[in-house]
Amino acid sequence: MNKTLFAIFATTFLFKGCASVPVANQELTASAKQFKQPDQGKSGLYIYRTGGLGAALKKDIKINGNCIGETAPNVFFHEEVPGDQEYTISTESEFSPNDLKLQAKSGENYFIKQYMRLGLVVAGAGLKLVDNAEGQKAIQKLKLAAKGTCSK
Numbered sequence: 114m115n116k117t118l119f120a121i122f123a124t125t126f127l128f129k130g131c132a133s134v135p136v137a138n139q140e141l142t143a144s145a146k147q148f149k150q151p152d153q154g155k156s157g158l159y160i161y162r163t164g165g166l167g168a169a170l171k172k173d174i175k176i177n178g179n180c181i182g183e184t185a186p187n188v189f190f191h192e193e194v195p196g197d198q199e200y201t202i203s204t205e206s207e208f209s210p211n212d213l214k215l216q217a218k219s220g221e222n223y224f225i226k227q228y229m230r231l232g233l234v235v236a237g238a239g240l241k242l243v244d245n246a247e248g249q250k251a252i253q254k255l256k257l258a259a260k261g262t263c264s265k
Contacts, residue, residue, distance in 0.1 A: 131168045132185040135259040142257040145191040148222060148249055156196040156217035160225045160240075161189035161252050167229035167236035173205040173263035174227065180263035184227055188258040196220065204240050205265060207232035213240040224248020 136142070151157040160174055164186040171183040174190060177200055181190050184204075194200060196219025203210040204227055215223060224243050229236045243251075 131164075132171045134171060134183050134185045134188060135261060136188065137257040137259050145189075145257050146252060148245075150220055151193050151196070151222065154196050154219050155193045156198075156219060157222035158192045158194060158200070158202070158215075158217070158225065159189055159222060159248055159252060160184075160192075160202065160227060161248065161255055162227040162229075163187060163251060163255070165229065166231070167238070170229070170236055171264065172227065172229075172238040173203075173265060175203040175210075175263065177201055178203070180261075182258055182261040183263060184258065187255050189252050189255045190258055190260070202240055204238040205263075206237035206239070207235055208237075211237070211239050213242065215242065224252070226251070 162184040168186045171185050173183055174181045176192060181192060194217060196217055198217060200215045200217055202213045202215060202225055213225060217223060222245065224245060226241050226243050228239050230239060
């Protein structure tokens with residue numbers, strides 16, 4: 114019985130594949146990857162997710178409760194927000210959202226990595242602030258996700 118259940122789950126995950134989300138055109142992606150200084154009085158937020166654990170899952174991203182869109186492996190979002198304010202960046206996790214608080218300064222870009230971790234039922238997600246060099250290097254390999262709707 115256990116072997117049969119395992120075979121069913123393994124086959125389901127094998128054929129499920131990777132999650133995907135709509136992506137922006139190449140021009141918008143290339144422009145975002147220039148990592149320009151934000152407009153006067155603004156801060157730039159780059160929120161990204163690389164591949165790996167949880168590849169079949171999409172996870173919501175919100176800034177101060179406002180939906181930016183869903184992530185999938187190998188995509189990023191770029192948002193310019195008013196500077197010199199505190200922001201709460203949230204991602205959907207297994208049982209409740211995980212938040213990252215950020216005091217954004219005008220004229221600065223910030224890089225936030227969404228990472229997946231094992232959960233009891235399904236993989237959860239977390240967020241961490243990374244330095245500019247690490248964030249820029251990772252984003253060079255990713256596609257700009259089109260802003261959209263969140264699942265929750």
